[in-house]
Amino acid sequence: MAALLRVSGVKKPYSAIPKRASCPRPVWSHPRLIFSVSVAPVYGLRTSLKGSCRAPYLRISCEAGKVGIRHGAESQGSEEIANELTHVMKFGGSSVASADRMREVANLILRFREERPVIVLSAMGKTTNKLLIAGEKAVCCGVSYVSDLEELAFVKDLHLRTVDELGVERSTISKHLFELEQLLNGIAMMKELTPRTKDYLASFGECMATRIFAAYLNKIGVKARQYDAFDIGFITTDEFTNADILEATYPAVAKRLHGDWINDPAIPIVTGFLGKGWRTSAVTTLGRGGSDLTATTIGKALGLEEIQVWKDVDGVLTCDPNIYPRAEPVPYLTFDEAAELAYFGSQVLHPQSMRPAREGDIPVRVKNSYNPKAPGTLITRVRDMSQAVLTSIVLKRNVTMLDIVSTRMLGQFGFLAKVFSIFEELEISVDVVATSEVSISLTLDPSKLWSRELIQQELDHVVEELEKIAVVNLLQHRSIISLIGNVQRSSLILEKAFHVLRTNGVNVQMISQGASKVNISLIVNDSEAEQCVRALHTAFFESDISELVSGPKSGNGSI
Numbered sequence: 313m314a315a316l317l318r319v320s321g322v323k324k325p326y327s328a329i330p331k332r333a334s335c336p337r338p339v340w341s342h343p344r345l346i347f348s349v350s351v352a353p354v355y356g357l358r359t360s361l362k363g364s365c366r367a368p369y370l371r372i373s374c375e376a377g378k379v380g381i382r383h384g385a386e387s388q389g390s391e392e393i394a395n396e397l398t399h400v401m402k403f404g405g406s407s408v409a410s411a412d413r414m415r416e417v418a419n420l421i422l423r424f425r426e427e428r429p430v431i432v433l434s435a436m437g438k439t440t441n442k443l444l445i446a447g448e449k450a451v452c453c454g455v456s457y458v459s460d461l462e463e464l465a466f467v468k469d470l471h472l473r474t475v476d477e478l479g480v481e482r483s484t485i486s487k488h489l490f491e492l493e494q495l496l497n498g499i500a501m502m503k504e505l506t507p508r509t510k511d512y513l514a515s516f517g518e519c520m521a522t523r524i525f526a527a528y529l530n531k532i533g534v535k536a537r538q539y540d541a542f543d544i545g546f547i548t549t550d551e552f553t554n555a556d557i558l559e560a561t562y563p564a565v566a567k568r569l570h571g572d573w574i575n576d577p578a579i580p581i582v583t584g585f586l587g588k589g590w591r592t593s594a595v596t597t598l599g600r601g602g603s604d605l606t607a608t609t610i611g612k613a614l615g616l617e618e619i620q621v622w623k624d625v626d627g628v629l630t631c632d633p634n635i636y637p638r639a640e641p642v643p644y645l646t647f648d649e650a651a652e653l654a655y656f657g658s659q660v661l662h663p664q665s666m667r668p669a670r671e672g673d674i675p676v677r678v679k680n681s682y683n684p685k686a687p688g689t690l691i692t693r694v695r696d697m698s699q700a701v702l703t704s705i706v707l708k709r710n711v712t713m714l715d716i717v718s719t720r721m722l723g724q725f726g727f728l729a730k731v732f733s734i735f736e737e738l739e740i741s742v743d744v745v746a747t748s749e750v751s752i753s754l755t756l757d758p759s760k761l762w763s764r765e766l767i768q769q770e771l772d773h774v775v776e777e778l779e780k781i782a783v784v785n786l787l788q789h790r791s792i793i794s795l796i797g798n799v800q801r802s803s804l805i806l807e808k809a810f811h812v813l814r815t816n817g818v819n820v821q822m823i824s825q826g827a828s829k830v831n832i833s834l835i836v837n838d839s840e841a842e843q844c845v846r847a848l849h850t851a852f853f854e855s856d857i858s859e860l861v862s863g864p865k866s867g868n869g870s871i
């Protein structure tokens with residue numbers, strides 16, 4: 313009999329748990345939702361409730377543990393629970409940009425030792441950018457000039473200086489530095505840099521950072537083990553430079569990390585950003601900023617208690633601090649708000665990173681590695697929105713807008729379908745849409761693959777196709793200002809936003825309120841956008857809007 317008990321969502325009474333049951337095979341489903349009472353040797357599950365705590369999925373273990381303890385298995389069961397991995401901590405490039413920063417991060421990890429974290433690291437500082445620029449330059453510089461490339465020198469110098477300063481053997485990374493130069497020589501020889509090669513090239517950053525860091529932890533007596541994500545089950549699509557994580561990743565990663573941890577506990581240090589294409593078996597990358605996605609994927613795979621994403625800012629802020637330095641941390645967000653914010657261009661989180669966290673219902677905490685005391689931002693499935701108005705303002709620049717007015721199909725059905733089928737055929741993704749019976753206004757993602765600009769030729773082609781059924785007006789250099797917040801208060805948000813924009817003499821060219829109920833998008837000219845964001849920020853976050861909100865004082869709410 314397969315004995316499964318859903319322990320999250322609807323809590324079943326303890327009596328509902330079968331006292332003895334057998335399970336024909338290891339249980340794999342959503343790690344936190346299913347609790348196996350019985351044998352699954354491959355994951356190290358025990359045969360009965362007594363001590364049935366060694367599942368790779370910690371949240372189950374905790375729930376199971378409560379049961380186990382009540383069953384009288386205190387000593388063994390509870391101890392095993394206490395020894396599981398419970399957190400994932402991701403440190404971005406800014407957090408590990410130098411030897412000093414690596415020391416700081418090591419200290420931080422030691423403070424979280426009780427949580428037995430899995431660590432995900434990005435490449436040091438700006439290494440990824442430097443590697444990609446070196447690749448571009450190698451295409452045309454000729455083999456004999458590769459060793460003179462300043463970006464290669466920068467990467468070599470940064471990593472060698474870091475190992476020296478940390479007192480780690482140079483041999484930790486010497487093979488990688490040698491292969492990196494070989495690869496650039498190959499690019500120079502072929503005069504070609506394919507997306508596949510780009511991903512392989514970029515992977516050197518994460519591979520070296522994790523090796524250095526793991527070696528340093530071991531040197532200071534903290535047992536750590538380095539992992540390349542592409543070797544431990546991160547299976548992705550073969551869409552180089554923007555690969556997507558495939559389902560098979562979750563059980564594979566859980567099995568490997570958990571198995572190693574159980575056999576020989578050592579803090580896992582995993583490369584962010586990287587995967588392995590399922591058809592090609594080549595190294596892939598998850599799109600820029602993809603280490604956030606690595607972290608949330610591990611969180612879901614292991615059913616961890618918390619995913620921490622450590623950055624160089626005090627959490628998700630009310631707007632991009634580069635646009636407006638007075639931006640403030642947002643204490644609470646929902647997964648939906650965070651996903652919308654990331655998708656609409658906020659650099660702080662990878663656009664896909666909320667998906668695994670939401671699916672696993674695992675809280676994500678965004679923290680500042682330069683200021684660990686700051687509370688950061690807690691992202692959860694739901695939060696109290698009763699007092700929330702606006703959460704954050706996001707700007708996406710350099711957007712192309714299309715105004716499409718039906719000609720022949722005036723008043724006929726199928727117009728929208730026809731328009732969108734053209735975009736589908738041309739594989740162009742659309743961001744914001746506003747429609748009437750005979751016209752559509754929409755914006756096109758400026759970097760539909762994050763890495764690639766929509767080139768003019770492509771745009772001409774879209775217009776040419778659309779002109780077969782409509783009059784098309786192509787408007788470039790536009791920006792999307794996304795107002796992320798409580799769209800239950802959309803009238804208040806719009807009233808205030810339009811007042812601000814009118815006062816600043818700005819004409820909104822398109823407006824869209826998504827069904828997701830967390831986002832209102834306004835399209836304005838690029839040249840006016842930053843000024844708008846600053847003015848909106850002042851109006852919503854630096855002045856008292858409580859008199860406009862019914863009930864007690866407005867704010868970001870709580871969870």
Ligand SMILES: Nc1ncnc2c1ncn2[C@@H]1O[C@H](COP(=O)(O)OP(=O)(O)O)[C@@H](O)[C@H]1O
Pocket residue numbers: 403404405406407434601622623624625627628629630631632633634658659660661704
């Ligand atoms: N709304 C926002 N909240 C916080 N940071 C933002 C926001 N919009 C843009 N940023 C930028 O994102 C940066 C953090 O993201 P990122 O550089 O990817 O961090 P890391 O490399 O540490 O993972 C911040 O330094 C900040 O400049």
Ligand SMILES: N[C@@H](CC(=O)OP(=O)(O)O)C(=O)O
Pocket residue numbers: 403404405406434435440441517584585599600601602603604
């Ligand atoms: N190093 C990769 C992946 C990444 O996530 O970086 P960061 O965490 O520093 O944004 C990049 O620069 O895109």
